Amino acid sequence: MNKNDTLVKTLFVGISLCLVCSVIISSAAVGLRDQQKYLKQKDQQSKILSSAGLLTNQKSIEELFSAIEERVVNLDTGEYEDSLDPKSFDGKKFEAEDYSRDPLTSIKLTTDVDISSLKRRENFKKIYIYKEENEIKAIILPVRGLGLWGTLYGYLAIESDLNTIIGLEYFSHKETPGLGAEVDNPRWKSQWKGKNIYSSTGEIKIEVIKGLVDPESPEKKYQVDGLSGATITSRGVSNMLSFWLGELGYAKFLNRLKEEIERKESLNV
Numbered sequence: 444m445n446k447n448d449t450l451v452k453t454l455f456v457g458i459s460l461c462l463v464c465s466v467i468i469s470s471a472a473v474g475l476r477d478q479q480k481y482l483k484q485k486d487q488q489s490k491i492l493s494s495a496g497l498l499t500n501q502k503s504i505e506e507l508f509s510a511i512e513e514r515v516v517n518l519d520t521g522e523y524e525d526s527l528d529p530k531s532f533d534g535k536k537f538e539a540e541d542y543s544r545d546p547l548t549s550i551k552l553t554t555d556v557d558i559s560s561l562k563r564r565e566n567f568k569k570i571y572i573y574k575e576e577n578e579i580k581a582i583i584l585p586v587r588g589l590g591l592w593g594t595l596y597g598y599l600a601i602e603s604d605l606n607t608i609i610g611l612e613y614f615s616h617k618e619t620p621g622l623g624a625e626v627d628n629p630r631w632k633s634q635w636k637g638k639n640i641y642s643s644t645g646e647i648k649i650e651v652i653k654g655l656v657d658p659e660s661p662e663k664k665y666q667v668d669g670l671s672g673a674t675i676t677s678r679g680v681s682n683m684l685s686f687w688l689g690e691l692g693y694a695k696f697l698n699r700l701k702e703e704i705e706r707k708e709s710l711n712v
């Protein structure tokens with residue numbers, strides 16, 4: 444037997460190897476944390492721009508995003524919450540289920556209204572506005588809700604009529620590739636452009652239907668094709684739009700903004 448071939452030496456080599464590897468992995472994880480955070484932020488910015496059709500190859504994401512105005516909205520009043528700085532605003536903190544149950548930061552949702560399985564709804568949301576010559580061209584609203592395997596997080600961009608959709612983009616979800624993850628398929632996403640949210644009486648009508656939209660249907664302007672084999676994800680998308688565009692979501696803010704836009708328009712005529 445080789446004199447190095449002892450249990451103690453084998454264990455020593457094994458444990459040393461484990462230690463060295465764990466030090467390398469931990470240092471890489473810590474060292475790359477800032478870069479990960481930066482890349483995640485860039486990715487979100489690109490989704491925000493893309494939802495509003497503003498992502499082009501001509502300029503960097505940073506440059507394009509500098510044209511976007513960020514504001515924090517108080518969902519209960521519909522007003523801007525200027526006491527919260529959008530630059531340092533951490534929306535995740537308000538979303539977290541285990542975050543303070545303080546009703547000042549989030550409210551508990553009862554099952555009859557919690558159609559997107561959020562459990563709690565944060566009282567403040569950071570929203571994004573794109574203007575051209577001081578005129579609003581797009582409002583970009585963060586939305587989230589349960590799909591099949593977990594929560595989908597995304598951005599819904601709407602025009603200044605606050606009814607016409609520009610686009611819907613997800614930046615995070617756990618849905619199955621080829622099924623629910625088809626929410627990222629450019630062909631499916633392209634259907635959102637031009638769809639209407641509300642009926643003439645103000646009812647939320649937009650939905651992902653089961654099957655394909657009938658081109659002859661009078662409802663087609665409110666409908667998007669279902670994701671085949673992914674009815675649960677499709678329903679999740681419809682539910683999150685209904686929730687976030689409804690009274691507990693952005694409805695108060697959108698109503699207030701609509702008045703503001705109309706007032707401004709009447710002054711300009």
Ligand SMILES: Cc1cc2nc3c(=O)[nH]c(=O)nc-3n(C[C@H](O)[C@H](O)[C@H](O)COP(=O)(O)O)c2cc1C
Pocket residue numbers: 591592618619620622623624670671672673674675676677
């Ligand atoms: C491995 C696996 C992954 C699935 N992933 C999804 C998914 O991401 N989204 C979804 O809605 N349904 C998914 N399903 C299907 C659901 O379990 C369910 O059958 C389906 O939503 C019903 O939709 P359909 O009526 O369009 O067939 C998956 C099923 C399996 C077996």
